[in-house]
Amino acid sequence: MTRAQTTPTPTRVGPGPTTFSPGGIGESVRRPDGVPKVTGEFEFSSDMRLDGMLWGATLRSPHPSARIWSMDLSRAEAMPGVRAVLTHEDVPGRKVYGMETPDQPVLAWDRVRYQGEPVALVAADHPETAKRALGSIRVDYEVLDVVSSAEEALAEGAPELHPSGNLLRHVRIRHGDAEAAEARAEVVVRGEYEIGMQDQAFLGPESGLAVPDGRGGVDLYVATQWLHVDQDQLAESLGLPHDMVRLTLSGVGGAFGGREDLSMQVHACMLALHTERPVKIVYDREESFYGHVHRHPCKMRYEHGATRSGELVYVRASLVLDGGAYASSSTAVVANAARFACGPYRVPNAVLDAYVAYTNNPPCGAMRGFGAVQTCFGYESQMDKLAEKLGMDPIELRLRNAMKEGTRLPTGQKIEGPAPVAELLEKLREMPLPEGPGGGTRDLRELPGGVSNTTHGEGVVRGVGYAVGFKNVGFSEGFDDYSTARVRLSVTDDGPLVEVHTAAAEVGQGLVTVEAQIARTELGVEKVSVLPADTRVGSSGSSSASRQTYMTGGAVKLACEAIRRRLFETVAERHGEDPEGLALENGSVVSDGRFVVALDEILGAEPIEETVVHRHVETFPLDEDGQGDADVTYAFSAHRAVVDVDVELGLVRVVELATAQDVGKALNPQAVEGQIEGGTAQGLGLALLEEIQVRDGRVLNASFTDYLLPTILDMPPVRTEILELADPGAPYGLRGVGEPPNISTPPAVVAALRDATGRELPRMPVRPEALVGIADGPPRRRPQPGSAGYGTLGSLEERRDQ
């Protein structure tokens, strides 16, 4: 076996540093990583390679619930080209991990609790060798009963999946006096709604390269959303101090919440430390479906009471989320679902109970919208139902109850700053509707069914639907949420240069661009370099919760301000200027537009560096009645969907999606639009196409053949109106942008489908069967074509058994 001689570094490492000349904030600046991304030179986490590198692979359980009696590794170990076969016995440190509750085995022992749970690892010279070695491992499983839904898990006598029981968290919110309010309600509507399991389906598969340093430590180059929370968990499970587990962000091919939990990180490091060789792990698409958490499926029961004039009097809701086999971020997701369960409306009285339970289904956790997506479908469906019962226009009803500045949420928290719910709805109402009612002879490509030639317009009905949604920005419930930025201003041969160093993950959203724009704006320097994100600087928190521009952008801004203050003190001293009147422009210090001194001159050979930690306002946990100022701030969006439905075949063409969103301040308008359009597409997917189908704990469609993502044919034009109503507490007044579109799109699409078909459609994604009234649920028969699920990756014997 050849061993790596020295500490090698990957041939090309990740996405930076990139020096460029960004515009300031408010400009649609091009991405600094754009050129390598269009030429194919940008290095994603799956693109790294090193001489002498091994390929890691993961054996996963074919059973959703089983006891492991024994494992026979001997055949795998004896295979030529296999360099290591590891099990839970080889985990050097803590054998479990988890962001909030460490309950998930790094490698299973004794029990497996979901199909696809990692059981053993192999490192080999060639990926095919590794795969064959996996196939030769014998695991003796005793198959156990499957707890296949949250209701089942919470029922009396259900098998307990964890020592703490099956209930992961119950969030209870009591607001006002719902009992007394019931008497005042003149109209009551009830509804039950359900939402399936959505996948983040980022295109870049889970991957990374672990490189041993020859001194017992390891460097990991990986695609993730939060380097430091990975580092914490890695240090625990590898039994190493933090400084011996160093992480660098490599190119991330999308994330959407699915990279917040660990996937291959500990595994690759274990194999690398064991073999003393660099080890790369790259999941394929099927494995990716098993390798990360998904959006929680959710069942909701709602009751809304209102006066005859349409004023909401009370809301009762019970929400049950399926957390899957391990905790992930379920406890935070369920609290979000509960806090936003009444929607962006004035609801004086509410009784809300949200539960999340362990089951033997795939673990669920963070996905764009984080709990708010589920409930928005519930409360917006209810608002439409109520409008219908009252004979009111659905927009009118929403306007009448729209939350505004000063409204109190069911948690008692008062909305500070603009809450432009009514404005957003008005904007939508003003937008012209697209032409051409359903039907009439048109281009086949513009009809439901497209060139399948299923209709020439007959049976096609148009529908229009609206929805509005909101959620928190940043981490809530007392979490110590902060971001760190190190900024350095120096003079190079090319003039002044600002270097920005943070650990914040660029996942595609354009954070690196915005960081540079902020530095450019604050320091008036043309050349900005964004250094690669790594753990050599303090944590930036996660690229999630629509928080990164707010938190890390805010940290960069503060660091620049600190540099500016130091600089101006020097200028004041040396040039006798009043520091208050000084500003930075085009590489010079000016006072009231009058040139004072060039940066080159004042800085000389002495760069100024500042490291600053940015914290948002303190938040607080909820008390036993669910009361407390749990959130930092909120972001709002509204959607209008226009659909054509072939009501005989249940085929749909979304004609247009229009949206209005308040972003506080658009730091990079083009990137903001990109976030809105992308989030809207994922919302369309959830409404119509995307569901991981799980039957008795088994995933039936772990492939892009069977899990359907919206294509360019499915996505209609998106008409976008962006409002910039400054959030008084935020850097530049900005609000998070990424999640809201994903929240208000799905209910708008379903409302349009209801409008076209007159059917109730209580479940998302809406299938053709439901549109024609055959069934509202998924088909009972197992789909035949394509993937048969993870059963194919068990041992040969097990494959034969199937």
Place this chain on the structure above:
Amino acid sequence: MRLSCVVNGEEREAENVWEGESLLYVLRERLGLPGSKNACLQGECGSCSVYMDGVIVCSCLVLAGQAEGREIVTVEGLAGEGGLHPVQEAFLETGGVQCGFCTPGFVVATHDLLSRNPGPSDAEIREALAGNLCRCTGYEKILDAVRLAARRMSP
């Protein structure tokens, strides 16, 4: 086996290729051309699109051996001496790139579309790019990019 083919205008050889390897694997892991991507490895996403003898293919579905003696052009081969190809330039400019994982595939597919049809309608663009998945952009800015490139490239 040994494999020889022309890649981006250069004669290339790869030794010890296992017969089951795909063209995509050989490009990425043996020839140092990881620009073509590996999002699904089953012909569903288009991220691995390359030209083989002038025809666009999903390189994840092409066995390495099938490329013997053929001419391959990958995303890395599209930019000229003078800088980016107008298609690449357009993707950058319109914001058609976010995470960028789908971008190589879209760039190759757009390059192919515009060489066959220099002035495509929106419906034709959608049809031509229907085999390429993007999870980030919602396709709006990708459409903008194709329209812009078409305008710039038409005489």
